[in-house]
Amino acid sequence: MGAVATLKRDLQVNWKGFYTRILKRHIGPFNQRQRWLSQTQYFGADELKSIQLELLQTIVRHAYETVPYYRDYMKREGFGPEDIQRLEDIRRFAILTKQDLKEAGSAFVSTRFNPRFMRTVHTGGTTGTPLPLRRDLRSIQHEHCFVRRQFDWAGVDLDDRCALLTWRRVAGANEHGRLYLYDAGMRELHLSTIHLSLEVVDMYVDAMRRYEVRALQAYPSAAYFLAKAMLAKGLRLPLKAVLTTSETLIAAHKQVIEEAFDCRVFDYYGSAERVCYIHTCEEGSYHIVPEYGLTELLAVDGPNEGCCRIVATGFWNMAMPLIRYDIGDLVVPRSGICACGRSFPMIERIIGREGTYIRTPSGRILGAMAIEYILARVLYAMYKMPILEAQIIQERDDLVALEYVGLSEFNAESERQLLKLLRDEIPSEMQVCVRRIEKMKQTTAGKYLSFACYEHH
Numbered sequence: 001m002g003a004v005a006t007l008k009r010d011l012q013v014n015w016k017g018f019y020t021r022i023l024k025r026h027i028g029p030f031n032q033r034q035r036w037l038s039q040t041q042y043f044g045a046d047e048l049k050s051i052q053l054e055l056l057q058t059i060v061r062h063a064y065e066t067v068p069y070y071r072d073y074m075k076r077e078g079f080g081p082e083d084i085q086r087l088e089d090i091r092r093f094a095i096l097t098k099q100d101l102k103e104a105g106s107a108f109v110s111t112r113f114n115p116r117f118m119r120t121v122h123t124g125g126t127t128g129t130p131l132p133l134r135r136d137l138r139s140i141q142h143e144h145c146f147v148r149r150q151f152d153w154a155g156v157d158l159d160d161r162c163a164l165l166t167w168r169r170v171a172g173a174n175e176h177g178r179l180y181l182y183d184a185g186m187r188e189l190h191l192s193t194i195h196l197s198l199e200v201v202d203m204y205v206d207a208m209r210r211y212e213v214r215a216l217q218a219y220p221s222a223a224y225f226l227a228k229a230m231l232a233k234g235l236r237l238p239l240k241a242v243l244t245t246s247e248t249l250i251a252a253h254k255q256v257i258e259e260a261f262d263c264r265v266f267d268y269y270g271s272a273e274r275v276c277y278i279h280t281c282e283e284g285s286y287h288i289v290p291e292y293g294l295t296e297l298l299a300v301d302g303p304n305e306g307c308c309r310i311v312a313t314g315f316w317n318m319a320m321p322l323i324r325y326d327i328g329d330l331v332v333p334r335s336g337i338c339a340c341g342r343s344f345p346m347i348e349r350i351i352g353r354e355g356t357y358i359r360t361p362s363g364r365i366l367g368a369m370a371i372e373y374i375l376a377r378v379l380y381a382m383y384k385m386p387i388l389e390a391q392i393i394q395e396r397d398d399l400v401a402l403e404y405v406g407l408s409e410f411n412a413e414s415e416r417q418l419l420k421l422l423r424d425e426i427p428s429e430m431q432v433c434v435r436r437i438e439k440m441k442q443t444t445a446g447k448y449l450s451f452a453c454y455e456h457h
């Protein structure tokens, strides 16, 4: 990229960054909502429920008055907003699926907003046609307040610079040169995820040092890659926190990330539909954020027995309210009270997509949890080996392949160990193979393919 094009790109990034900063922090409810959230986080369970009921009644009334789909639905089913008197009354609504949303399309969009003042994002990922989702500007401002409270919990201050290894496109896949962008408005250093390789590690770490970055926000696989490569080169970079999202965070990866950055990893889960928000606290527990939406955890049976699917109602996106939306992700619930002192409900783990499974030649199905365990064990054993990263792919009904990027010490003995490891973990009716590759295959969004990943934009 030439000097003029680089300058133009930098100007665009900064202009957009300052605009975003003004939108999110200066012209909206930021200060007021932040104060509210700093108080409500220590409310007891009953107080939180009454906040939820009030927000639920507001969104249901708004949906009834301005959203064609809900007005028709409630009239057909014979109830109105005044019938929502308790949180349990939400069950008067049927569960909404991605398919319903695709079929009804614009009938879910509130007539109160001018389309010019709404933002549209597309989701749907790898599973078919993209789904347009609308957001009003105020909901974007509220979202930022919830994100900021999560950063507070992680000990990251409002003005701390943050590096990001996520979805942002920094340069084309075949471009070289400077593979990061600094956005002075939001104080964010965007590192290119799709270019992440051993060759760029020094450049990324140098940039993070130069910009005095205090936190890293990344896909777990990307943060792990960077951390592992840094440790292999003898590099460390102390940060306040690493925040991960969008893929299942594996304990073995978390350990390596914490070592390289000498801080704790905070993991979070959000949905592009803006209905549910879950993140870890200082004690490492995953909490469902109750002021964000009403999250129902519904038990599933079959291969994923023991898990619950997330069905959620968002409180803040008035442009496209979704009531009892089935996100399609699985979690394992957890009971008890957290030592952090908050009464927010907890979950044990985020599993990810419900459709994730392996079917063996004999028809045996391994569900998301089983695969997660296999992956966790294989990856845990592998992180002691001279391997930079790896992914496991079911290539045929009877064949599982492990592709890996080896460090220079990787030899024939390591390969034998790796095969043994796979044979120890994968059902014996399946064949296994290992394949050394130079670079991981990536999706266009820069996320590594793995069994357990979910979408978040």
Ligand SMILES: [Zn+2]
Pocket: 281, 282, 283, 284, 285, 287, 338, 339, 340, 341, 342
């Ligand atoms: Zn907690």
